[in-house]
Amino acid sequence: MKTGSLTVVGTGIQLVGHLTLAAKASIEQADKVLFAVADPVTAKWLQTLNVTAEALPYNTNNQRRTETYREMVDRILAEVRQGLNVCAVFYGHPGVFAYPTHEAIKQARREGFRAQMLAGISAEDCLFADLGLDPGRNGCQSFEATDFLIRRRKFDPTSALILWQIATIGNLGFYLMKRYQEAFADFHRAIELQPDYTWAIAHRGVTYRFLGEAYYPKALGDLDRAIERQPDYVWAIAYRSRIYELMKCYKQSLIDFDRAIALDENILRGKNWQIEKGLLLCYDGQYSEAIACCEQRLQQIADDTTALYCIAVSKARWQGVDKAASEIERSRTALLAQLKKGLQHTRFCLKR
Missing domain, CATH: 1.20.58 (Methane Monooxygenase Hydroxylase; Chain G, domain 1)
Incomplete structure (x- = not known):
């Protein structure tokens, strides 16, 4: 077994009070502490437990969430590879809706390092306490909200049902992880359930783009349909411009480009619209x-x-x-x- 190890712990939901004794000991004894917590007070408190404590990269923009998760995993493993005993601290239960914790442990173990996760108090645990709900009485089912809607999960209406992450329903999930076939299946299923679901129609259209050139006409078909339903859908208009560009239909691309910029000059996300238009004009x-x-x-x-x-x-x-x-x-x-x-x-x- 290589030197260096990883222990992943959770702070629970309530400030300081939910931290277990085992988690606290792991933080205090670690050579390096890395954390992703929900508030600055907890962050400062962790630094009093261990002076090496440092925040992990964390971008709250959903469009870059998976990239942020990869950065977290890379940061954690970089310290472990130096032979340090690392403690990674996450909000709530470290294994509940926490992709980087599971991925970091898997990767550490694959590379021959000792890695473990200590249980923490999750939002579900607090829910049982706050509502006086005993899941052992009639059972309890738990699903992620978007997954529940798209995949038509079967559930028992006589037992409790918990839907997680209602606020982020519709997050791109597989699409952002570049698992386009799975993303396509999810968007297609959503449209079957709700044929006028404009958001899913537009995103299925964009997913077609990543399935290859043969799918570009289908991409245009979905984007046309979405824009027809919502004429000011600037994201769909901008992507249709991109599809036309890939098809070398530059005049049509320029028409959509101008239309998108007129609605939102910042739609290109970090790219300057004047340069992008200049390139299109040059191609044409x-x-x-x-x-x-x-x-x-x-x-x-x-x-x-x-x-x-x-x-x-x-x-x-x-x-x-x-x-x-x-x-x-x-x-x-x-x-x-x-x-x-x-x-x-x-x-x-x-x-x-």
């Missing part, structure tokens, strides 16, 4: 328009390397490489400056 052979669009971006950020690249490519395609020499050099100079700046920053961090 509208080179002067593409250059003008990217020049607008340069008025905001003079050394934007992507905008400069788009201008250089548009000029080269339009008038030839020789006449685009100055634009190409300008783009190259900006890119080299950016790379140099990145290297200097890296050296500074290493010195620290």
